Amino acid sequence: MKKVFFSLKEAVINGAAGLTIFSILLGFIVGAVVLLLAGFNPIEAYGAIIRGIFSKPKYMSYVVIYSTPLIMTGLSVAFALRTGLFNIGAEGQFIVGSLTAAMVGYFVHLPMMLHVPLCILSAMAVSAAWGGIAGFIKARHGVHEVISTIMLNWIALYLLNWAVTIQSFGQRGTGKSHMIQQTARIDLFGQWKITPEGIDFIRSHKILGDILKSPVNTGIIFALVFAFLVWFILNRTTLGYELRAVGFNPHTAECSGINVNRSIITSMSIAGALAGAAGGLQVLGVSYRVAKLAAMEGYGFDGIAVSLIGNNTGPGSVFAGFLFGGLKYGGSKIQDAVGAPTEVINIVVGTIILFIAMPKLIQLLLRRGGRWK
Amino acid sequence: MIDITKKFGDVVANNHISLTIHKGEVHALLGENGAGKTTLMNVLYGLYRPTTGTIRINGKAVSIRSPNVAISNGIGMVHQHFMLVEPFSVTENIILGNEPTRAGGIVDMVSAEADVMRLSQEYGLSVDPKALIEDLSVGSQQRVEILKTLYRGAEILIFDEPTAVLTPQEIQELVTIIKNLTAAGKSVIIITHKLKEIKQIADFCTIIRRGEHIDTVEVDKVSEEELASMMVGRQVSFKVDKPEQQAGAAVLEIKNLRVVDKRGIAAVNGLNLQLKKGEILGIAGVDGNGQTELIEALTGLARVQAGSIQVNGQELANQTPGTIRTNHKVGHIPEDRQKRGLVFEFDVAENLILSSYNTSRFSTFFILLRAAIYSNAEKLIKLFDIRPANAKITAKSLSGGNQQKMIIAREVSSNPDILIAAQPTRGLDVGAIEYVHQTLVEQRNRGKAVLLISFELDEIMNVSDRIAVIYEGRIVGEIKAKEADEQQLGRLMAGCSL
Known part of the structure; x- marks a missing residue:
């Protein structure tokens, strides 16, 4: 037993995954302290979150739906970070992707087998260009991608707000676009659910029926495929090799004959495409349209957190995306259950990231702890 | 340093090494890359704790838990990569962490600069106390590092590969500085793998190979070739063998x-x-x-x-x-x-x-x-x-x-x-x-x-x-x-x- 504990400690001290798990634990502890200080019972609050996630199949289904865009934007940020680029622009790329998907989904009439891929691919293409702009001006003029992508985020936001006022695209006076065609949607059984047989099925099947009450869609399958692709491209292809070399040491990469500027543009474009796919999937699977935004929705910014928690890898982003999606969905329940503010969840997430960013501190704490025994 | 052993997990970096330094001598520590020289000195400077072994200074056993303890015991280290704050002046760098203050916690720059001037004249370390580090040459930066250790009262100075970054002229200046230091009764330990320099400045040389103490010799009594073969563990030829060959197109x-x-x-x-x-x-x-x-x-x-x-x-x-x-x-x-x-x-x-x-x-x-x-x-x-x-x-x-x-x-x-x-x-x-x-x-x-x-x-x-x-x-x-x-x-x- 002692040996097991010791090797676990070793893993935490030396491995990235162990460190992450430890940071998550610390995050929950700090969140508990905050709840306690605010006069709430943390055990009740966390219990409410857990019940809010696991007590009904419908809830779990919602967590998956919440997690899908976060996994995708997490992948986007992670991909760019591997090339040494900080993609703050996932937010804007997400918006541009969703706008593109909504337009293609509404204006184009095609059978479903063509319409869905066309929507996703065009969202990815436009967002790739959107991200690529930041890459290009960095490669060409040395403008830091953090600055350019933040500005591109706002341009994307206002572009969307303008687009929904276009007469043929937006519904007059509502600030919303028209709904996309049925053929562009990736929901499961959406039409069938409202038929008499569907309603009957939902009533009579406890588990499946409950799941179908949530807007089930195939987005998560796309997200998992993209996560695999990200891992594969980064670790198994010459492109990934180049991008990682540039990310770790651009001087050596240049000296070895890798085109550093092209790599920067490529990496930002791929990151943009991933965030764009996130936006597209959200429109195709959940919202079916875009609406005027008063402020950023935060999918892209949450992607930064997901990427960091997931150690900037494909599989890690999936794990962190689910964690984040679960916290976001389950966390929204504590308001009703114990009256604690939902913002506590943001404190938990913030703390986790803070500790992940301080691996040295955690390693020190653990080593000290070992000495005291 | 008696019978020092340092292990990192299963790797033995130092295996029962003993080292004696006398007052006023220059002692070289010679070994290949990764032989364990720097580890041994980090033990002395309190950066690592020895697995076993004791350190005695002037006959008294000391436990050097941290560099601060080392400094208070009169041990100073000049690192290979300088530890200086670039936008600070020479004096500010030297007094950093040890600032003389007047009433109200105000740094007494006037007396600090005077101290620095006095030290630099005493040992022939010419630097302008008011110059900024970033404006200084590598050689001058190294002199600031030496002054820093002297300011803290170092009696034993450890130099980690001091000549690696210097030009030939600066190396000559360093040799003079080291001679001044030993003349004033300080002891100097030099970590190096350059044989020429050992011959030039050191009195004694301890050779370490793969964590083992090989020998301690009087530098005057051995040749460069002998030092080299002790360090590498085989005969080393300085002459490069190459057959006659006519160059082509x-x-x-x-x-x-x-x-x-x-x-x-x-x-x-x-x-x-x-x-x-x-x-x-x-x-x-x-x-x-x-x-x-x-x-x-x-x-x-x-x-x-x-x-x-x-x-x-x-x-x-x-x-x-x-x-x-x-x-x-x-x-x-x-x-x-x-x-x-x-x-x-x-x-x-x-x-x-x-x-x-x-x-x-x-x-x-x-x-x-x-x-x-x-x-x-x-x-x-x-x-x-x-x-x-x-x-x-x-x-x-x-x-x-x-x-x-x-x-x-x-x-x-x-x-x-x-x-x-x-x-x-x-x-x-x-x-x-x-x-x-x-x-x-x-x-x-x-x-x-x-x-x-x-x-x-x-x-x-x-x-x-x-x-x-x-x-x-x-x-x-x-x-x-x-x-x-x-x-x-x-x-x-x-x-x-x-």
Whole structure:
């Protein structure tokens, strides 16, 4: 037993995954302290979150739906970070992707087998260009991608707000676009659910029926495929090799004959495409349209957190995306259950990231702890 | 230091090493890269705790838990990489962490500066107390580091490879400073693998090999060769063996080359040079006479302003580094191996394919062939004796000498027609240097052309077939290596005509 504990400690001290798990634990502890200080019972609050996630199949289904865009934007940020680029622009790329998907989904009439891929691919293409702009001006003029992508985020936001006022695209006076065609949607059984047989099925099947009450869609399958692709491209292809070399040491990469500027543009474009796919999937699977935004929705910014928690890898982003999606969905329940503010969840997430960013501190704490025994 | 053992996990870095330093002596600590010299000194300076063993200072056993304890016991360390705050003044750096204050916690700069002045005059360490660190030369920065330890009352000064970053003149100045220190009763420990310097300044020398204490000798009673063989554990030849060989046709032809440096000044200005098959051409010169810019122009890293560079009759000026490598078959051992030569976070196998990852050997249709990549690494690790023999550890965890072997393995195995070797032995120990030189000579023997750029005149004279001297961006003289003598080269390097 002692040996097991010791090797676990070793893993935490030396491995990235162990460190992450430890940071998550610390995050929950700090969140508990905050709840306690605010006069709430943390055990009740966390219990409410857990019940809010696991007590009904419908809830779990919602967590998956919440997690899908976060996994995708997490992948986007992670991909760019591997090339040494900080993609703050996932937010804007997400918006541009969703706008593109909504337009293609509404204006184009095609059978479903063509319409869905066309929507996703065009969202990815436009967002790739959107991200690529930041890459290009960095490669060409040395403008830091953090600055350019933040500005591109706002341009994307206002572009969307303008687009929904276009007469043929937006519904007059509502600030919303028209709904996309049925053929562009990736929901499961959406039409069938409202038929008499569907309603009957939902009533009579406890588990499946409950799941179908949530807007089930195939987005998560796309997200998992993209996560695999990200891992594969980064670790198994010459492109990934180049991008990682540039990310770790651009001087050596240049000296070895890798085109550093092209790599920067490529990496930002791929990151943009991933965030764009996130936006597209959200429109195709959940919202079916875009609406005027008063402020950023935060999918892209949450992607930064997901990427960091997931150690900037494909599989890690999936794990962190689910964690984040679960916290976001389950966390929204504590308001009703114990009256604690939902913002506590943001404190938990913030703390986790803070500790992940301080691996040295955690390693020190653990080593000290070992000495005291 | 008595019977010191330091283990990192299962690795024994120091195995029962004892070391005695007397007042007023210069004691050199000699060993190959990774032999355990720095570990031993880090134990003394309180950066590591010894696994077993005791340290006595003036007969009293002390437990050095941290550098602060070491400092209060009169131990000071001058690190290889300086620990200075660049935008601070000399005085501010020296008093940092130990500031003299007046009432109200205000730093007493006037008395601090006076103290610094007094110390610097006492030991002949000339620095301006008000100058900013970032404006100082490397040699002056090192003097600030020495002053810092003296200001804290150091009686024993540890120097970690102090000459690695200095110019020959600065090395001479350092020798004088060390003599002043010992004359004033201070003790000096020098970590080094440069035999010449040991002969020049040290009284005693302790040799460490693979964590073991080999011997402690009086420096006057041993020769450089004896020191070298004790350090490496076998006979080392300083002379590079190379058979007579007639150089072949010209492969590289540089005409009227002009390259500007970062400040826009023509660092290479009207340079002409010819490199032939089967020869090693050494470029001798003092640092900063256009060597870096010449290398960067040849490898496509810097823009060529004017002139031509032809390889086998084909122009390569202003082509990309990739084209120059693959199409013109120019290999490059970079001057700054950590910055340009390797990717720290990549493992050895990944580093070994940096210049060939997109050839059909290691990839098909953009997919990396991992089996081929790792078997290539196994082969090169064996062939070039890269230690530890593990293709899957990161480049960061290799010692400097083995990192360099890895780079050389990569460049030589890509079978270039021209190999540009820039400072290929900087920071390496004699064993590794011997190995690098043999590899360069093998390339030459196989009929390839080697361009060797080095600031070490001994290296240039030993390895080259022909020597060209660079001064202010042009070649000011060419001599056959056999006919060259140091005096004559030195005059050329200083800009005098023959």
